[in-house]
Amino acid sequence: MNEPAIKRALLSVSNKNDLIPFSQCLIKNHIEILATGGTANLLQKHGIPHIPISDYTGFPEILGGRVKTLHPKIYAGILRRPGIDEPTLTSHQIETIDLIVVNLYPFQETINNPDCTFDQAIEQIDIGGPTMLRAAAKNHKLVTVIVDPKDYGLVAEAIQKKGHTSDELRRQLAVKAFAHTALYDQIIFNYLNQQSLVDNDSLFPNHYQPFFEKKETLRYGENPHQAAALYTEMPPRENSLAHAQLLQGKPLSYNNLLDSDAALGCVRALNPDKPGCAIIKHGTPCGVAQAEDLAQAYQLALNADPSSAFGGIIATNQPIDKETATLMVNQQFLEVILAPAVSEESRQLLSRKPAWRVLACGPAPKLSLQLMLRSINGGLLIQQEDWDTLDKNKLKVPTKRQPSAQEWQDLYFAWQIVQYVKSNAIVYAKNLTTIGIGGGQTSRVFSAEIAALKAHQLNLSLEDAVAASDAFIPFADGLEVMAKSGIRAIIQPGGSKRDEEVIAAADYYQIAMVFTGIRHFRH
Numbered sequence: 001m002n003e004p005a006i007k008r009a010l011l012s013v014s015n016k017n018d019l020i021p022f023s024q025c026l027i028k029n030h031i032e033i034l035a036t037g038g039t040a041n042l043l044q045k046h047g048i049p050h051i052p053i054s055d056y057t058g059f060p061e062i063l064g065g066r067v068k069t070l071h072p073k074i075y076a077g078i079l080r081r082p083g084i085d086e087p088t089l090t091s092h093q094i095e096t097i098d099l100i101v102v103n104l105y106p107f108q109e110t111i112n113n114p115d116c117t118f119d120q121a122i123e124q125i126d127i128g129g130p131t132m133l134r135a136a137a138k139n140h141k142l143v144t145v146i147v148d149p150k151d152y153g154l155v156a157e158a159i160q161k162k163g164h165t166s167d168e169l170r171r172q173l174a175v176k177a178f179a180h181t182a183l184y185d186q187i188i189f190n191y192l193n194q195q196s197l198v199d200n201d202s203l204f205p206n207h208y209q210p211f212f213e214k215k216e217t218l219r220y221g222e223n224p225h226q227a228a229a230l231y232t233e234m235p236p237r238e239n240s241l242a243h244a245q246l247l248q249g250k251p252l253s254y255n256n257l258l259d260s261d262a263a264l265g266c267v268r269a270l271n272p273d274k275p276g277c278a279i280i281k282h283g284t285p286c287g288v289a290q291a292e293d294l295a296q297a298y299q300l301a302l303n304a305d306p307s308s309a310f311g312g313i314i315a316t317n318q319p320i321d322k323e324t325a326t327l328m329v330n331q332q333f334l335e336v337i338l339a340p341a342v343s344e345e346s347r348q349l350l351s352r353k354p355a356w357r358v359l360a361c362g363p364a365p366k367l368s369l370q371l372m373l374r375s376i377n378g379g380l381l382i383q384q385e386d387w388d389t390l391d392k393n394k395l396k397v398p399t400k401r402q403p404s405a406q407e408w409q410d411l412y413f414a415w416q417i418v419q420y421v422k423s424n425a426i427v428y429a430k431n432l433t434t435i436g437i438g439g440g441q442t443s444r445v446f447s448a449e450i451a452a453l454k455a456h457q458l459n460l461s462l463e464d465a466v467a468a469s470d471a472f473i474p475f476a477d478g479l480e481v482m483a484k485s486g487i488r489a490i491i492q493p494g495g496s497k498r499d500e501e502v503i504a505a506a507d508y509y510q511i512a513m514v515f516t517g518i519r520h521f522r523h
Contacts (some may be wrong), residue, residue: 003164004142008077009099010053011037011043012129014106015149020100022152023048029159031099037061040441043445052240069128071175078135078143099155101137104129106182108235111191118195125188130181140174141167179213183234186211208382210373215242221254228254232323237370239362247342248347248350249357256313256357259283260336266420267338268364269387270317270413274432277301278420281312284440288417289433293468295323300433302332305454311335312484325349340364385420396494396515398503403512406431407466407489414468415491419520425470426451428462428487435460444473448481455485462486470520472496476505483509493519 007030013019016039023043026033033050035043043050052062057476061068080089089096110116136145140149144165146155151173158165166356173451186209200288211435212231216447232242241261246252252260263280266288270276275294279287279301287304290511291297302309314328315338328334337350338356350358374381390412397403403411414429420442421427426447429435430492436455438447448467462485468493472478479502482490494515496502506513 001163003166004098005020005030005164006098006144006159008032008034008095009101010036010069010074010097010132011036011039011050011101012132013039013101013103015103016042017149018152018520019049019101020046022149022156023050025156026099029163031159034097037065047062059242066127069352071133071183074132075135076377078132079139080142081139086303096142098143100132100143102129102132102136102145103147103149104133105186107191108187111187121191126184129185133177137177138172140170144170145173145177147173147177148404151176152163155496183211183213186202187235200348204382208380216251218251218254226254230257238365240365241338241359241361244338244359244361247347247358247360249336251357252336252357252359256328256336258336259313260315260359262420263313263336264338264361266417267315267317269419271416272317272364276317278417279305279312280315282310285417285420285427285434286312286423290413291432293323294318294321295327298324298327303458304434305437305458306332306462309334314338316340318349319343320346322346322349329353335508369384386520386522390415390516390518394517396517397512398494398499398515399506399511399513401507401510401512403466403489403514407512411468411489411491414466414514415520418468418470421470421522423470423521423523425468425520425522426482427468428452428455428465428482428485429468430465435462435465439470444469444471445475445478445481448478448485452481452485462490466490468492469523472499472519473502474498476501479505479509479511483511487511490514491516493517 009026011033023033027049034053034056035050036053040050040052057071057073059071073094076089076094078100082095105124110124111121133145133147136143144155147186152303154169155165158169189209200460211234213234214234215230217232219226220226240265259280262283263278266285267278270290274290275297276290277297278285286308287301289304289376290298291300310333312334313336314334319341320339321343322345326349329349331350334356338359338361340363342358342362350356370385371382374384385472393511410429413432414427417434418425420429421437424441424444424447425439427434427437428451436451438450441447452462465487466489467482467487472493472495474496475498489512491514503513
């Protein structure tokens with residue numbers, strides 16, 4: 001079949017970027033332009049010949065613009081079939097439409113406005129646009145459809161060279177059109193669903209419709225024999241890892257991304273007003289610290305477990321400065337650095353290590369009820385992110401001894417870290433620095449012993465240190481391990497049947513213990 005020539009185009013866009021030069025290209029190549037409302041006004045302003053859609057259909061736009069393209073002359077012109085529908089088109093004086101350039105009402109931008117009312121959001125639900133896109137994409141054997149201004153160049157080049165587009169290009173653009181309408185419907189669905197959830201005081205809808213866009217194919221997954229790709233959430237999640245700016249180095253691997261996600265979450269859980277650094281290895285913190293400046297925080301985090309930090313992932317909650325970058329370059333082999341931003345001077349220093357990946361992730365987003373997705377065989381698990389802000393007034397201290405001011409500070413710090421360690425998790429900390437971490441064990445006692453072993457191997461004193469446990473301490477034996485290591489205060493959820501036994505052991509060792517009533521399992 002001969003490729004269909006493009007003789008007539010219909011333009012109806014909300015995103016008017018680059019529309020004028022593309023329209024000029026159409027006119028130059030003798031393509032007639034039909035246009036709706038605001039698009040027609042823009043073309044008229046720039047002196048580009050066009051036919052208003054109401055003139056073409058012989059029917060005015062009505063209902064305040066709600067009805068303008070919903071007309072047989074439009075859809076028959078798009079959906080016609082060669083060798084079948086010519087008599088019908090002729091009898092009704094319907095012309096073919098060969099190019100559809102449409103993108104939809106800015107629904108996402110509208111609901112992003114905190115002052116947006118429900119009625120204003122509803123008014124931004126496009127009807128004619130998605131219908132035209134679906135019609136054109138369905139009939140892509142004959143019709144070219146454009147939803148993204150970035151594709152103007154491809155189509156313009158094809159028109160200038162041949163007067164038509166290729167079947168392959170039309171199919172690619174049709175797929176993109178269906179993706180565009182699918183995302184649009186998903187945004188509307190989620191918005192209306194969320195309104196219903198608010199009304200019903202619920203978090204999880206009966207139906208959940210995520211939408212992801214492929215960003216890149218990864219070299220492989222966890223292991224070389226596993227294929228993998230990175231997809232980004234749409235609409236994009238603000239300042240997320242998937243949308244971070246890669247300043248240096250090659251794209252992250254599958255395992256790099258998993259470790260980087262853990263690192264970013266861990267460092268963002270820290271007090272944002274105090275410089276902090278987290279070093280992650282195999283999805284688990286190996287050293288975390290906060291200090292008066294970022295360079296000191298990095299050094300303390302590295303000293304907490306330098307052998308594990310080798311080839312690790314570093315995340316900071318402050319922009320990378322010259323002093324910190326200098327320490328990194330001179331001391332450590334690492335894979336990835338994540339920071340809110342990186343100064344130009346620091347980028348020049350880090351460029352001495354071209355294999356390092358450096359990402360600017362932007363500031364931590366405001367705390368919100370984000371949902372986490374995790375696939376299982378044949379299903380999807382959804383839960384809220386594990387965020388909690390401890391209210392000191394709601395904490396319980398069941399022991400005779402109360403934590404000192406410094407211990408309180410360290411307990412808060414350790415509690416933020418323990419949620420990023422695999423269960424059963426134990427974190428030892430002192431002076432806002434981790435000095436021993438144990439996790440991923442079948443026994444909490446083993447985790448306590450491993451954390452102590454790490455500290456002793458590095459000659460890090462546990463005297464007057466604190467401990468955090470991600471779940472309740474079920475028996476006194478785990479507390480005894482901590483006590484004999486020098487721990488003086490413990491923060492844990494509480495709630496065990498043997499709490500009284502554990503409290504009695506804490507009193508015996510003169511340990512202050514805090515119950516949070518919240519646990520932080522991480523599987």
